[in-house]
Amino acid sequence: MRVGIVGGGITGLALTHALARRGVESVLFEAAARPGGLIRTRADSGRIIELGPQRTRLVPPVRRLISELGLEDRVRLATPGPLHIWARGALRRVPTTPRRLLSGDLLTVPGRLRAALEPLTGPLAAEESVGRYFRRKAGREAYESLFGPLISATFGSDPDQMLAARSLPMILRPLGVRRSLLRAASRWRGDAAASACTFHDGMRELPDALAREHADRIRLATRVIGVERAGADWRLQTRGPVSSEAVRVGRLVVTTPASEAGRLFRSAAPELAARLRGLRYNAVCVVPLEVASTPDGFGFQVAFRAPWRTRGVTWNASIFDRPGLATAYLGGGVDPDLAEWDDDRIGRLVAREYASIHGVEARPLAVARPRLPAWDASWSALDDLPVPDGVHLLANYRSRLGISARIREAETLAEQLASD
DSSP, X not given: OEEEEXXXXXXXXXXXXXXXXXXXXXXXXXXXXXXXXXXXXXXXXXXXXXXXXXXXXXXXXXXXXXXXXTOGGGEXXXXXXXXXXXXXXXXXXXXXXXXXXXXXXXXXXXXXXXXXXXXXXXXXXXXXXXXXXXXXXXXXXXXXXXXXXXXXXXXXXXTTTSBHHHHTHHHHXXXXXXXXXHHHHHHOOSGGGSOEEEETTOTTHHHHHHHHHTGGGEETTOEEEEEEEETTEEEEEEEOSSOEEEEEESEEEEOSOHHHHHHHTTTTOHHHHHHHHTXXXXXXXXXXXXXXXXXXXXXXXXXXXXXXXXXXXXXXXXXXXXXXXXEXXXXXXXXXGGGGSOHHHHHHHHHHHHHHHHXXXXXXXXXXXXXXXXXXXXXXXXXXXXXXXXXXXXXXXXXXXXXXXXXXXXXXXXXHHHHO
């Protein structure tokens, strides 16, 4: 059985690697000339800037993959430091334990007293939004100053538009949350203990290494323009830089964004295609900055109702010794109008707000606009999704975002396909 993989982002590349380790034949098609998907690293006057994910965590699947690719000496570990929230006119440390939440300065005294009642509140309700869930559990102030900004940063979406039953289990289940957030947080000793890391030449080193390792299984600059049934198999019609061809596979794995997956199945599975094309995405603006200095720590998120349109900043100079570099984020589901602004206007806004917050000058180096799943009401289309036999949708619109999650899920599917 040969497995056909559509999409050469980290999910498709990690799946290719995991299948190769298990002796399963596969072929991957990527429309772009370079692999990596949302992972986009660029050099600018000697600086390594990231226009997508800034880092990952050395959880076991990531550590194992790095070892198998021989990249151990290329890993750059993050300098330990706190994450902050800009709230009530100052940068305040994100509490890492329930005790620090209830005794630190992030929340006012009334906000802390309300958050302390969280263990008495009910579990996740079927129809509520993510925003309503956290306001009900911990109070409005804790939501606006902590949970809301962190969820918005994780998903690039508006918590009040996100379906809690769809999105929150991806976060709460690994934490062991059944009813109380605070009780689960007091017990948890999971992936947060894993070091954050990047690579000396940026996150692109990981997809580039995977593409080199499995060059015989990967076809770059080759677009899959349609799929159709071929008996018990699937036939992929591809268009490459030189010619077109039909490729027959026993299993088909699609790792592309939902709109592209919908395009592929418009003839072979019209209902599936229509549902996937209806899923909404949010554009997040990523702006690397040349800055005079950065504080110690990972960076900060911005509390809701704060007077800034910047939603967060990563201090690359502090965490990965990238001198004079920070990366700002804005837009997404909480500020969708920014998607209509041109790059110059966005750059000026970010530089002005960085200078106001930190008191130092900032110069924008680039603007990227990755699109992330909204996890809003349109995600109800995934209920009882009619996926044809032999097809697997292995993509971030069905499960967790993040490099480590994509690698873990690729390994899980590879094990399943190998056993088949």
